[in-house]
Amino acid sequence: MANVPNILVVEDDRETRTLIAKYLRTNSCNVTTAADGREMEKVMADTRVDLLILDVMLPGEDGLSLCRKVRAESQLPIIMLTARGEDVDRILGLEMGADDYLPKPFNPRELLARINAVLRRQATALNASATPNATALSFAGWQIDLRLRELRNPQGARVAMTSAEFDLLRAFVERSGRVLSRDSLLDLTQGRSAGSFERSIDVLVSRIRRKIEVDPQDAQMIKTVRSGGYMFTPTVEAVATATTN
Known part of the structure; x- marks a missing residue:
């Protein structure tokens, strides 16, 4: 039960x-x-x-x-x-x-x-969250822990994210430098069975930008590609991290 x-x-x-x-x-x-x-x-x-x-x-x-x-x-x-x-x-x-x-x-x-x-x-x-020695990725001073499902800013503070926001950010970070269409992002994060619509990706991108961009109105990390979708621009590096509290 x-x-x-x-x-x-x-x-x-x-x-x-x-x-x-x-x-x-x-x-x-x-x-x-x-x-x-x-x-x-x-x-x-x-x-x-x-x-x-x-x-x-x-x-x-x-x-x-x-x-x-x-x-x-x-x-x-x-x-x-x-x-x-x-x-x-x-x-x-x-x-x-x-x-x-x-x-x-x-x-x-x-x-x-x-x-x-x-x-x-x-x-x-x-x-x-119970898995030690989680693998993480870093970009522009930020760190995203793929096992703990946490995002930390350059000062080391944890940034609150919904499950949907984390899944989308992970899709971007793991495919940095590639143009990703809204359709492909839906497939990577929510799946067609969820019946999601493309505007939901735009809403989530807007929410993520407000959390990681210096100026969300002039986004530099998640770029909008005209007639294409979005591209994550920072250089991403893999790092090993100990469990954080």
């Missing part, structure tokens, strides 16, 4: 909330539900949550604001449920730090697939 994930579903529509909870419970998940942000916060204060499913449209504080608050305090995996394919909601959700999104109406099987994919990435990160 230790491997059964505890999932919190925050959805104000009772029928949708009940449908999601029933389907996930029949597929080996522990599920708690909440109808709004206040109920969500109460559950999270009393219960361990492994993944949060968060609707955008909620009474009171909306899902985007709640996502931003949760992400500011933890790396808890978050899947956003958005209105009928609204790209604006999807992009905003990614910008607020969501790990994935799913437009309504959706097939519960697809939601379960998204949950499993996000939890696998989380498990990989947790397992890697």
